[in-house]
Amino acid sequence: MRKRCLVVTGGGDCSGLNAAIRAIVKRASKENDWEVIGSKDAFNGILREPMEVVDLDNSVVAGIHIRGGTILGTTNKGGPFAWAVQDKNGIWKEEDRSAEMLRKLEFLNVQAVINIGGDGSQRISEQLYKMGCNIIGVPKTIDNDLGATDTTFGFPTAVEIATEAVDKLVTTAESHNRIIILEVMGRDAGWIALHSAVAGGAEICLIPEIPYDINKIIERINKRIHNLRGFVNIVISEGAKPLNGSQQYNGDNEFGHHDKKLGGAGNRLMHELQSAGIKTDIRVTTLGYLQRGGKPIAYDRILATQFGVKAFEMVLDKEFGKMVALKSGKIIAVPIEEAIKKYNYVDLNSDLVQTARNIDISFGD
Numbered sequence: 001m002r003k004r005c006l007v008v009t010g011g012g013d014c015s016g017l018n019a020a021i022r023a024i025v026k027r028a029s030k031e032n033d034w035e036v037i038g039s040k041d042a043f044n045g046i047l048r049e050p051m052e053v054v055d056l057d058n059s060v061v062a063g064i065h066i067r068g069g070t071i072l073g074t075t076n077k078g079g080p081f082a083w084a085v086q087d088k089n090g091i092w093k094e095e096d097r098s099a100e101m102l103r104k105l106e107f108l109n110v111q112a113v114i115n116i117g118g119d120g121s122q123r124i125s126e127q128l129y130k131m132g133c134n135i136i137g138v139p140k141t142i143d144n145d146l147g148a149t150d151t152t153f154g155f156p157t158a159v160e161i162a163t164e165a166v167d168k169l170v171t172t173a174e175s176h177n178r179i180i181i182l183e184v185m186g187r188d189a190g191w192i193a194l195h196s197a198v199a200g201g202a203e204i205c206l207i208p209e210i211p212y213d214i215n216k217i218i219e220r221i222n223k224r225i226h227n228l229r230g231f232v233n234i235v236i237s238e239g240a241k242p243l244n245g246s247q248q249y250n251g252d253n254e255f256g257h258h259d260k261k262l263g264g265a266g267n268r269l270m271h272e273l274q275s276a277g278i279k280t281d282i283r284v285t286t287l288g289y290l291q292r293g294g295k296p297i298a299y300d301r302i303l304a305t306q307f308g309v310k311a312f313e314m315v316l317d318k319e320f321g322k323m324v325a326l327k328s329g330k331i332i333a334v335p336i337e338e339a340i341k342k343y344n345y346v347d348l349n350s351d352l353v354q355t356a357r358n359i360d361i362s363f364g365d
Contacts, residue, residue: 001109002032002033002034002035003033003034003035003109003111003112004034004035004036004037004108004109004110004111004112005024005028005034005035005036005037005110005111005112005113005114005312005315006036006037006038006039006046006053006105006108006110006112006113006114007021007024007025007036007037007038007039007056007072007113007114007116008038008039008042008043008072008113008114008115008116008117009021009042009070009072009073009074009116009117009140010042010043010074010075010076010079010115010116010117010120010121010124011042011074011076011117011118011120011121011140011141012074012076012118012141012142012292013068013069013070013074013292013293014068014140014141014142014153014154014155014157014158014292015068015153015154015157015158015292015293015294015295015296015297015300016140016153016154016157016296016300016301016303016304017069017070017072017074017116017140017154017304018061018064018065018066018067018068018069018070018071019064019065019153019296019300019301019304019305019308020116020138020140020153020304020305020307020308020311021038021056021061021064021070021071021072021116021308022061022062022064022065022305022308023065023304023305023306023307023308023309023312024036024056024114024308024309024311024312025056025057025058025060025061026058026061026309027308027309027312027313028312029057029058031316035055035057036055036056036057037053037054037055037056037108037110038053038054038056038071038072039052039053039072040052040053040054040072040073041072041073041074041075041078042073042074042075042078042079042117042121043078043079043080043101043124044075044078044079045072045073046101046104046105046108047078047079047080047083047097047100047101047104051104051108053108054072065296065301065304065305066295066296066301067295068292068293068294068295068296069293074117076120079124080096080097080098080101080124080128081094081096081097081098081124081127082094082095082096083095083096083097098127098128098131099131102128102131102132102133105133111134111315112134112135112136112315112320113128113133113134113135113136114135114136114137114138114311114312114315115128115135115136115137115138116137116138116140117137117138117139117140117141118139118140118141118143118145118146118152119141119145119146119340119343121137122137122139122146122323122336122339122340123340125137125323125336126321126336126337126340129320129321129336133320134315134318134320135320135321135336136311136314136315136319136320136322136323136324137322137323137324137336137339138307138308138311138323138324139152139153139307139323139324139325139339140152140153140154140304141154141155142154142155142157142158142185142192142291142292143155143185143186143187143188143189143191143192144189144191144192144344145188145189145191145343145344145345146339146340146344147339147341147342147343147344148323148325148334148338148339148340148341148342149323149324149325149326149327149334149339150325150326150327150328151303151326153296153300153303153304153307154292154296154300155191155192155300156297156299156300156303157294157295157296157297157300158185158192158291158292159191159192159195159196159199160297161287161290161291161294162182162184162192162193162195162196162200162235162287162291163195163196163199163200165182165184165196165200165285165287165290166182166196166197166199166200166201166202166233166235167200169182169233169285170200170201170231170233173231173232173233174231176231176281177225177228177229177230177231177280177281178231178280178281178282178283179221179225179231179232179233179234179273179278179280179281179282179283180231180232180233180234180282180283180284180285181234181236181266181269181270181282181283181284181285182196182202182233182234182235182236182266182285182287183236183237183238183265183266183284183285183286183287184196184235184236184237184238184287184291185237185238185287185288185291186207186208186237186238186239186240187208187237187238187239187247187262188208188239188343188345189207189208189209189239189343189344189345189346190205190206190207190208190209190210190237190239190240190346191344191346192237192291193205193206193207193235193236193237193240194207194346194352194353194356195352196235197235197356197361198352198355198356198359198361200233200235201233202233202234202235202361203220203221203224203232203233203234203360203361203362204217204220204221204232204233204234204235204361204362204363204364205234205235205236205356205361205362205363206234206235206236206237206240206265206269206363206364207237207239207240207346207363208237208239208240208241208247208345209345209346209348210348210363210364210365211241211242211243211244211245211364211365212240212241212242212243212363212364212365213242213243213364213365214242214272214273214276214364215276216362216364216365217234217269217273217362217364218273218276218278219362220232220362220364221273221278221280225280228279228280232280234269236265236266236269237265238262238263238265239262239265240265240269241265242272247262247265248262248263248264248265248268249261249262249263249264250262250263250264263286266284266285266286267284269284270282270284303326306326306331307324307326307331310324310331310333311324314333319333321335321336321337322334322335322336323335323336323339325339
C-alpha cells in the first residue's frame, strides 16, 4: 500500500497557496511509494462525516500555480481542538476532537501531514506534533508575522495590491485637493502598510507598533496643505491605534473566531482629524479582502514552490515537528515551536523604518 501525505490549507487565504500545493504534489510524484491527498477547508474535511478528502495528482494540480486562493478551501473556524457543536439548548460550544482526528488519519493510512498556514495554523501543528502526529508546517500569511522566516508567501502579492491602490489614490487626492486614507490589513504587525507607504510615496504611515499622536499627524498635514490647496495620502493598518487608545473593532465575532474582527481604523482617523479642525475634504478607502485575492506575483509563486518542494523533502527525511522557512536566501527547516515563539513585529530600528523617516514619512510619533 502506498503511503499517503495529507495537505491542509488553513486560516485566511492568500496568493501562493495553490503554487505550494502544486509543488508538493509534483515533488511527491517522483516517489513511487507516496501519494498525496487533501482535506477540504483545513482539517474540517477530515472531521466531517462523511469525510471530505480529495486525491491530488499532477492532473489535478496542473496550472493551478497562477490562481489565487486554494483549491482545497480554507477556514479559520473549527479545527481539531475547537470543533463547534450545538447542544440541545441551542448553545454553541467548542469540542476537542484531536484524538478522533488522529485515529481518522491512521485509518486513511496518512503517514505525514503538511499544514500550510499562518501563526494560528502552526500553533495547531505544534499541538498535533506533541500528540504524535507526523506534521510539517509551511508558512503563509499576508501579514508577514511569523518570526522564524524572513518572508511568508502571500505577503509580497498583498503589498503589490496595496501599492497599486496607493498609486491610484495619489492621483485622485491630487486632483481634488483631498486627504485620502487607505486602510490595509495588519492586525498587530504593520508590514503591509509600511511597505506600500514607502513604495507608493505616502506622506503618513500608521502601524500597530507605533501608537499615533493626532497632533503629529496634523503637523504633517499642514506641511502639505495650505488654504485648502494640496493633498495628503495616508496608509493605516487596521490594527493601528491612537496614543492611550485601543484598536478599532467592527462588530461582534461569529462563534468560532478567536480573534476580534478589526475594522474602522481609517474612518476613526478621519473623524479624529475632522474633530481636530481639519477642513480639507477627507475620504477613506478600505482595501479589505482585495489584498488576499488575485493572481500571485512571480516572487510568491517561486517562494511557495520552493516551500512546497522543501516540505515534501522534509517528509522524506522525517523532519517532523518542523516548519519550512526562508533565512538569508536559503530554504531551511526550523522547529515549529521556535516558529511560533516570536511574533514578527515591525522592528522600529530597522533600515526600512529609518528609510521611511528619512524620506519624510510620518508615523504619527
